[in-house]
Amino acid sequence: MEPTAKICERCGGRRFATFEVRGLAVARVCDCVPPCETCGGAGFVRGRNARGYNETKPCECRDLFRRVDRFSEAQIPAKYRENAFESYESKTPSQARAQARLYELAKTISAKSRGVLIAGPVGVGKTHLLVATLRYLTLERGISCRFADFFHLLGNLREGYAQGRSDADLLGPLSTVDVLAIDELGKGRNTDWEYSILDELVSRRYNLGATTLLTTNYLDAPPVEGRSTRGFSAKSVVETLEERVGARIYSRLLEMCEFLTLDGPDHRKNP
Ligand SMILES: [Zn+2]
Ligand SMILES: [Zn+2]
Structure with a gap:
């Protein structure tokens, strides 16, 4: 009789587990993954290339380690470390549509694809969906990603410039x-200087054709009659995302991103 395969309790059969290290989410290959039979755990194999020369190349088993590293390098805050598509519970049709669309994009997106801007009120899970996308891109596809909270990002850049660090040093990796x-685009009371830095960053990614994903609590378009603004940034009723970030950045975002708008549950039905 075949022994019943036991599912690892630590990773649930995923072969990796996530942890918190200094406030950030990291992933590690689970101890249940046996040493590789091909390379014996060395991580590389020797063989001959097409021209008959000896060569060393990475073993296929490295793929899992590489994907797990990509997740850890993405700098996702630890509190979001288990945010995945499967754990997102949509409550409205627009939330279900966004979930399905982002899952589809996560499977097909490449480094030079059009990105996404997710606009919506507080509490609809914009950040959950953003992180779920990064989780899929890193752990399932091994793509390099970086999460940045808009408010903290600008603060870090301000600090970096004050310390005399260069554009290349600060904006290069981003x-x-x-x-x-970028989570929560438009959040905080930011100065013209900070928006000029954002403009520089967006321009660089625009020129490279690089994929950028964003969330915002600002309305992606002026409010129209009958459209609920409940839950959007209090300022967004009088200030749209375009007014918030300026026409130049906004028009770049329109070109770089598909806009997805999430609505919250209709509170008027449950007063
Ligand atoms: Zn395990
Ligand atoms: Zn191997």
């Missing part, structure tokens, strides 16, 4: 990472 995800 400009060239395959997929950059």
Whole structure:
């Protein structure tokens, strides 16, 4: 009789588990993954190339380690470390549509694909869907990603410039990472200087044709009669995303991103 395959309790059969390290989400290959039979755990194999020369190349088993590293390098806050498409519970048709669309994009997106801007009120799971996309891109596809909270990002850049660090040092990695995800675009009281830095970053990614994903609590278009603004940034009723970030950045985003708008549950039905 065949022994029943036991599912690992630590990773649930996923072969990796996530942890918190200094506030950030990291993933590690689970101890249940046996040493590779092909390379004995060395990580590389020797063989001959097409021209008959000896060569060393990475073993196929490295793929799992590489994907797990991609997840850890994405700098996702630890509190979001288990945010996945499967754990997102949509409550409205627009939320279900966004979930399905982002899942589809996560399967097909490449470093030079059009990105997505997710607009919606607080509490509809914009960040959950953003992180779920990064999780899929890193763990399932091994694509380099970077998560950045807009408010913290600008703060870090301000600090970096104050310390005399260069554009190349500060904006370089953010400009060239395959997929950059900016959470809560427009949040905070930001100065013209900070928007000029955002303009520089967006321009760099625009010129590279690099994939950028964003969320915002600002309305992606002026409010229309009959459209609920409940849950959107209080300012967004009088200030749209375009007014918030300026026409230049907004028009770039329109070109770089598909806009998805999420609505919250209709509170008027449950007063
Ligand atoms: Zn395991
Ligand atoms: Zn191997």
